Amino acid sequence: MKKLAIFASGSGSNFQAIVDAVKAGKLDAEVSLLVCDKPGAFCIERASTEEIPSFVFNPKEYASKADYETELYEKLKELEIDIIVLAGYMRLIGPVLLTPYEGKIVNIHPSLLPAFPGKDAIGQALAAKVKETGVTIHFVDSGMDTGPIVVQQSVSISETETRESLQAKIQKIEHELYPSVLQKLLHS
C-alpha cells in the first residue's frame, strides 16, 4: 500500500475527499500524514478527527525554507512516505524535498493552467471575464503551478456567476477528480 502525505494550508476539503475515498475503498493508499504550515487551520482538526498524524509547523520559526523542509524530509522518511499530495498548500516546494521526491509530488490548482497560476485563481478568472476555467492536476517542479499536467477538467462560467458559485462548482470537481487521478497514478 502506497503511503501518502497530504500538504494543506487551509480548510482541507480536498484532504477530506481523499481520506473519504480511501475509507470507501476507491483509493488504494494510506493517508499517513497531514503536513500543515498554518497552525490553527481547519485541516488539522480534520486530521485529528480521522486519527491521522499531523506535522504542523510555522515557517516563521525557521531561518529558511531549507531548514523546515529538512525537518519535514526527516519526518517523511521516518513514515516511509511514497507520494506527496499538495492540496491547498500555499508554498513552493524547495530542492530539499523536490530532489528526493522528483516525479512523486502532485498538486491540484483551480484553473486551466497555464492560465491563472498562483494565488486566487478563481478571482483571476472572474476578473479576466473568461467564459471557462477549470481544474488542473499536475506534477510539481520548482515553478509556481508549473510542471507536467496530468489531467484538466473545464468548468463554464455563467453570466451570473459569483465567486461563491464558481468556487462551489470547482470544489465539487476537485473532490471527485483528485482521488480518482491519484488512484490511476498509483496503478500506472
Ligand code: GRF
Ligand atoms: C483548492 O481549490 C485547490 O485547488 C487549491 O486550494 C484549494 C484548497 O481547498 N490549490 P481545500 O483546503 O482543499 O478546501
